[in-house]
Amino acid sequence: MSKKSPTKSAEAKAEARSSEKQARLGTQMRGRLAEAYDARGHSRGTLNYHYSPKCRRDVVLMGHAELGHFLTVEYNARIVEVDYAPRDKVKGIAGDELGEFIHASIKLRDGTKVWRHISAENPGDKHDVIEANLNRLIAHKTHPDLPDRYEKWIWEENRLKPQLIHNSLRMVSWLAQAREWPLLEESKKILALVAANGEIAASDVMALDSSPAQALYLAAMSKLVLSGQLDSDLTHLPLSPISRLYKLEGVRHEQ
Structure with a gap:
């Protein structure tokens, strides 16, 4: 029984990668949405799929609060970079709890880096402990990739625009x-x-x-x-x- 040559095997892999890159936009969107549904877990929040001019790619947003945040960020010229799905990166820097707590990472024109928690309404003192721990990490700069500050972005306050x-x-x-x-x-x-x-x-x-x-x-x-x-x-x-x-x-x- 003949074996496949290494050259042909490499060519097959290259063709597969090329085919994946050239997949129709609809196919790419379905794949990304499937991943987003898996990541959503048991949450019933609506998923919104939009193109981000700031990121120059499509992004998936959870619920009306993240959608509202997205639209204000895209309009804000002071924000030059944004990550709408920083969970894995935040987990690697500050742990699992904060990875689930931070919904966006932004960079301002002056170089300031900010992590944001996005909420439909003000949670009151519900997140006080988590926020205090995060602010303590930022103040002591326990990791070089921590942001310069933390912000709480509330949809109820911003929907007035x-x-x-x-x-x-x-x-x-x-x-x-x-x-x-x-x-x-x-x-x-x-x-x-x-x-x-x-x-x-x-x-x-x-x-x-x-x-x-x-x-x-x-x-x-x-x-x-x-x-x-x-x-x-x-x-x-x-x-x-x-x-x-x-x-x-x-x-x-x-x-």
Whole structure:
């Protein structure tokens, strides 16, 4: 009986890896959702699957609180990096209990690293002991990869920004559809238009192209607003053709 040559075996493995990378987006999504359902355990929280412009990949979010947090983070230009699933990393740094307690790890533009616990409502003193232990670890810097501070993010307190959250969802969705395009040329034209006029409307962006490629200009506009390269009135007014875009003064953050 003949044996397979090492060369053919290596080629077969390479082909398998290539096939996996080239799997259709729907197949990839189903695989990631299956993993998320397994990780969810006995929780009945709704799973939300979204594309993250900050992470440049799809992320799975548990329940409405994590979804709301996601939409405010994506709109916050002060946040430059985010991990929406830091459980394993946190466990390796601070133990299993804190690994289950921390739901997001972020890095601010000034280099500050923050761990966040996300909750639908204020738990009161329910988590006081866990929070005290975490703050003690941070204060004594017992591990070099500990954050600079800990924050508690409460959905009940942040849902008072309904327009920002709704606009963020629309812009994130546009960017999800344009994920394969760099949007460099479209962004340059929009920034040049703002530089020349000081203030423009979303309809001015739409007028840059009347073909189906107009959608790329809307995605580029979204990218510029979410990344903080342009300021706008979208924190408090609906996204529409009359939405205003301005030259940024300083670093915009969520309102």
